[in-house]
Amino acid sequence: MDTDAPGTDRPTVTMAPLAMPAQGRPATEVASELASMRTGDLDWRGGRSFSLVYNPDDDELEELLERVGASFLHENGLNPFKYPSLARIESEVVAAAMSLFHTSPKAGSVTSGGTESLFLAVYTAREHARSERGVTNPTVVAADTVHPAVAKACHYLGMELITTGHRDDLRADPEAMAAAMDDRTALVVGSAPCYPFGVVDPIPEIAALAASRGVLCHVDACLGGWMLPWMERLGREVPPWDFRVEGVTSLSADIHKYGYAFKGVSTIAYRDPAMVRRQWFLYDNWPGGLYGSPTTAGTRPAAAHGRSVGGHQLSR
Ligand SMILES: Cc1ncc(COP(=O)(O)O)c(C=O)c1O
Structure with a gap:
């Protein structure tokens, strides 16, 4: 929620004086203060937390997630060479995801969420349009129902998002999208489903x-x-939406939604495994050694994913 937006009710927050405490406090006191702060929080087990918490209502799964999270709490996904377990888990998660979406096993990455997956899809499309078609000011075309994370990616990447209206059945209107496309179009986006x-x-x-x-x-x-x-x-009858559809070149899918992992894990997938490389950032002009990362983050929590090999610090 943008609490600064005009007309938005700001949540009431009671705060202690804003200064670094002069002295430490007993751990039990800190824990109980934190617990008391949570009395006004949304009860995510109460069934009214759609889009914030996806609750499978499964005690065994919840316990497993907490055990896995706790056991990887201190690891850093920055360097897969130091954590073979994380490297292995990530490649297995990616391969499983890619098989679900019907593309090849290495044609994707794990990211921190839907926003990062969409950012990478828009970024790779921008780079593709520039290098393959010589488009200097690429655009993205989507229905107005597309998630604002696409607008955010375009904003960060200096691209224009052209939105078109949706049909009476609330779905994107391909005819309107066709009319909005021109030589600058790098990417068109459809949703499965739209939020x-x-x-x-x-x-x-x-x-x-x-x-x-x-x-x-x-x-x-x-x-x-x-x-x-x-x-x-x-x-159930499911409309075509994945790589079995000719012409689909990338796809984002969040494990922290109906994959029921806790927050911080999504997948980005491509039809062409070579597209993954367009995401990579490599930098060799640093006294610290060669630095590279396949997604946007550097240091990454391993806990959220039960894996996380986001940034690859290749050498020191
Ligand atoms: C269709 C769709 N795309 C993208 C996102 C953004 O995902 P995230 O909040 O994980 O960044 C959402 C979130 O609800 C969504 O529903």
Whole structure:
């Protein structure tokens, strides 16, 4: 919530004086003060925390997540060479995700959340448009129902987001998207499903539109990516949304939503495994040695993912 936005009620916060305490306090006192601060917090087990906490209501899973989290609390995903366990867990998570989305086992990465996955999709599209098509001021085209994280990525990356209206059935309108595309278009985005209405956009039409113009097509399945595969297995009718759709080039899917991990873990996937390399950042002009990272973070918590090999500090 933007608490500074006009008309937004600011939460009431009672704060102690803003200064570093002169002395330490007993751990039990600190713990009990923290517990008392939480009395006004949303009760996420109460069933009204949609989009903040995805609660599987499964005690065994909750206990396992807490055990895994606690056991990796101090590790740093920055350097996979120091933590072979994290490197292995990440590659297994990526391979499992890629098989769910129907692409090749190494064609993706684990990220910290939907916003980072979308950022990387927009970034790789910008780089692709620049290097493959010579587009100097690339744009992104999406329906107005697309998640604001796409607008945020465009803002950070100096790209223009062109939004089009949605149809009466609340889905993206491919005809309107076609009309908004031009030589500058680097990426078109469809959602599976979109957050505001929970409906899956017509991905085959959007992807065909993109492919016919040599443009990349991202499916934002942050919400549905770890749910739709199981709905399909249960025999429910699921509209086409993943890499089985011709023309889909990247896809984001959050494990910390319906994958039921705790916060800080999502996946970004590509059709072409070579696209993953466009995410990488390598820097060799540093007395500290060669520095490289495949996603945006440097130091990364291992706990949230039960893995996390985000930044790769290649040498010291
Ligand atoms: C469809 C969709 N995309 C992206 C996001 C952003 O994900 P995150 O909040 O994990 O960054 C969300 C979050 O609800 C979402 O529903």
